[in-house]
Amino acid sequence: MRRWPVIVSAIVALGALSGAAAYQHVAPRHHERTGAWQEIAWPFPRDGWPAGKAFRCGATACGGDIEVYVRPKMGFCNCDRGVADDDEVDRVADLDLLSQHFAPLAPGDVVRVADMPGRIRAYDLKMSDSSRHAAIGVAVSRRCDLLVAVVHGKGEASEVRRIALAFLATSEMTRWMTAAIEGR
């Protein structure tokens, strides 16, 4: 009889260990990331979607502070069409978390992030202190779910976009975004 508690404890411990291992597998690992990008706390108040991940790249490595906010949005009506047009990017890409005032700089482009198709668009963002930032909105989808990222920095939009896309294409971020869209 006294073996049972040991067996139960062992099962629980194994479960916890495997859970931790699974988390380690999907979560971006700090020590693996280049020193350029640091994960920071999600800075926005709670809204309709759960918080995502936020990262900052400093001036030394990125030529100016750049921040990336990325999160899945599970449940999206355009299950078949996906992110169909630039208006969709305007609506869903979380630009409004940064500022209610943004204007597109040009028509967007097709993009693929973490093997998901969607669109990317550059914006001029007017911050609350009236300063101007370049912002990049990214929205990609898999079936009925979205993954969105918004990036902002003080540099040229094209440069912010290049740096942000390179970061989103790292294996750590790809792994995390894939896991997030799969609900893991």
Added chain:
Amino acid sequence: MSGRLKLAASFSILFLAGSGIACAQQQVIGAPPESLNMKLVGTSDLQARSGYQPTIHQQGDRWIAYIGHHGGSDDIPAPVNPQTGKAEPNGTSIVDVTDPSQPRYLRHLPGQEGKYEAGGAQMVRICDGKALPKGDHNAVYMLRTFGGEAHEIWNVADPANPVLITRIAGLKDTHKNWWECDTGIAFLVSGAPDWRTRRMTQVYDLSDPAHPQKIRDFGLPGQEPGSTGAVPTELHGPISTGPSGNRVYFGYGTNKGGFLQIVDRDKLLNGPREPTADNLRAPEIARLAMSAFNGAHTTFPMPGMPIAEFANDKDGKTRDIVMVVDEAILNECNEPRQMVWFADITVENRPMMISSYTVPEASGSFCQRGGRFGAHSSNESMAPVFYKKMAFISFFNAGVRALDIRDPYHPVEIGYFIPAITAATDKRCVKIDAKDRCKVAIQTNNVETDERGYIYIVDRANTGLHILELTGPARAVAGIR
């Protein structure tokens, strides 16, 4: 605790957890429906098409149910119509329900090709030609959506042989319209190509259905063409109280960041039409913002409700109420609970939520049953048999729920009906470790009532139409003998 006590406690916890899973009440084919104070009168399989909006209309001495459908599924994009022997994209089912115990399937009118939300003909409204100011007195008009690309009007005077009258096309989406039969004014939920939102309002004069006259485009400032910045959440659908009530209640959002918008109908119809931010703002009386966790699918007005509890109060004996129903969109509770809210809008510029209702999840282990659990819509008939007394809410895998709303400050559930699944009931899946894990459960999508007191529910997972009636104390609440 002693070792043995700890052991017993551990086993108890494991047992309870295990029995919780075992009691998830997974539906099985052949099991009876679950019900309280509601019973099944008749069914139609609707050719195993995914049901969206039912509308029931009296045509002479016949009662006809018009049922909009979503597009087909991955497995069956275009089910075969046994009447024609052909595979047809889901559209509109037309069913004679004069004898509700023996519904007679009259016609399937195909819709737009496409699966799920991308195709079909989800919405339908009916007006008699003799009610419309310039309608053909012999006609009965059906306004339906054609997928996301058009609105159509058909003459269904002979419901088995509809005739297309007109088409309003070139849209990027459509949804739940409202059509005033006495004026012909229609509030069409459309996606005008140049607007920044998928769904906004196009106000039309459809008093002569053969010659639609556009009045204006309407939406929220920030959605109009040429605007920049944040884009407000999209429209789901409006309900108008017509010229006498002079209000239109718009529900925005589906399952997130929704709000009720109260609009002056006269200013909307007759105000400046250019879609500038100021012109869009002008007809608005008030907005009632909801939590970011909830959206407004249906905004059902019930003005002038006498509240028994307030009967002896010098002021405020009657209240203007709007029932707001959210829409659950994710399977197996992967989102905040979507439910029903009652707003007191008596003081229009200070609307306030006063009560809410949800199905107790534990009453059926609904988060484990499969598919969506949560509210989707209410009946929209304002026929006296139920109006301001009872409301019927479709709750996906919890079936339809009957509420006593005579005191909207304290709504009470007095009945429910969860249909049995059949071989036609489609699966609903969630991702577990990147793989689909699917379950089969009823997905009661919409509900409507008729003037006789029958309740019609349709299933999103292809189980068809169920016609119900109240029993026991629920009949007394409605005043039905």
